[in-house]
Amino acid sequence: MRTSQGPEFIKGHGTQNDFVILPDPDGALELTDERVRALCDRRRGLGADGVLRVVRAGALPDAPADVPADVWFMDYRNADGSIAEMCGNGVRVFARYLADAGLVTAGELPVGTRAGVRPVRIREDGQVTVDMGAAKIFGESTTSASGRTFSGVAVDVGNPHLACVSDAELEDLDLETRPPHDPDLFPNGANVEFVRPLDGDHVQMRVYERGVGETRSCGTGTVAAAVAALRAAGADTGRRVVHVPGGIVEVEVTPTTATLTGPAVLVARGHLDPDWWQNA
Numbered sequence: 001m002r003t004s005q006g007p008e009f010i011k012g013h014g015t016q017n018d019f020v021i022l023p024d025p026d027g028a029l030e031l032t033d034e035r036v037r038a039l040c041d042r043r044r045g046l047g048a049d050g051v052l053r054v055v056r057a058g059a060l061p062d063a064p065a066d067v068p069a070d071v072w073f074m075d076y077r078n079a080d081g082s083i084a085e086m087c088g089n090g091v092r093v094f095a096r097y098l099a100d101a102g103l104v105t106a107g108e109l110p111v112g113t114r115a116g117v118r119p120v121r122i123r124e125d126g127q128v129t130v131d132m133g134a135a136k137i138f139g140e141s142t143t144s145a146s147g148r149t150f151s152g153v154a155v156d157v158g159n160p161h162l163a164c165v166s167d168a169e170l171e172d173l174d175l176e177t178r179p180p181h182d183p184d185l186f187p188n189g190a191n192v193e194f195v196r197p198l199d200g201d202h203v204q205m206r207v208y209e210r211g212v213g214e215t216r217s218c219g220t221g222t223v224a225a226a227v228a229a230l231r232a233a234g235a236d237t238g239r240r241v242v243h244v245p246g247g248i249v250e251v252e253v254t255p256t257t258a259t260l261t262g263p264a265v266l267v268a269r270g271h272l273d274p275d276w277w278q279n280a
């Protein structure tokens with residue numbers, strides 16, 4: 001029987017936007033793009049939309065200078081191995097892991113990201129709220145899907161989004177292929193959201209994520225969707241309940257910031273096979 005173990009992992013999700021969490025406090029893991037792709041592959045690996053490495057900011061050479069060294073840093077990777085600045089569902093699942101592992105005391109805690117430090121609160125009802133900072137509209141643009149053109153707004157939520165509000169039946173859209181975006185407005189790519197207003201302050205959203213493909217939820221995307229839906233209704237601030245294929249989250253936009261609240265679930269934990277990790 002084998003006695004050696006590969007790296008520890010935890011599998012988790014937020015409204016079915018799923019992640020492999022890799023605890024690596026001292027930044028000792030060699031997390032190559034190929035290993036990220038292998039981990040996220042739903043047939044040859046564990047399967048996930050992204051990887052969240054749990055590392056002290058001080059142990060990560062490329063952590064932003066404004067993140068204190070002792071803060072837990074979410075080193076986020078998309079399923080294709082690319083790095084993204086921020087992940088709204090990921091940061092909530094990350095905080096759930098930190099509390100579950102006893103690395104922080106539950107309540108409000110700071111999480112370091114490439115978009116800066118984000119305060120996260122684990123609520124008594126089990127929901128997790130993250131203060132996402134101000135979501136900024138930086139332009140207007142178009143995309144297309146299923147032969148239809150959609151107009152939208154470009155929103156910076158730490159990472160780039162094109163959020164398109166329309167009355168289209170979202171179930172009918174083919175998101176197997178990447179909806180195009182303007183490379184001049186989005187030189188680093190874009191996450192593209194399709195948003196349909198429902199009754200009251202509810203909206204429906206589907207998303208095609210940069211570096212992943214269609215996912216069942218995207219936290220930063222729901223913030224962009226809320227900002228776009230509010231703007232379409234003539235407002236800068238307010239609340240939107242966003243229905244995604246993987247569940248429901250709530251976004252509150254104020255004059256200075258946006259908060260995102262939703263579930264964060266840990267599913268399984270274990271150790272990678274050391275040979276698999278070595279050869280991945």
Ligand SMILES: N[C@@H](CCC[C@H](N)C(=O)O)C(=O)O
Pocket residue numbers: 017050078083084085086087088089090159160191209210211212217218219220221
């Ligand atoms: N699913 C995430 C966003 C992950 C990053 C995104 N794909 C990008 O490249 O910007 C979320 O919950 O926000």
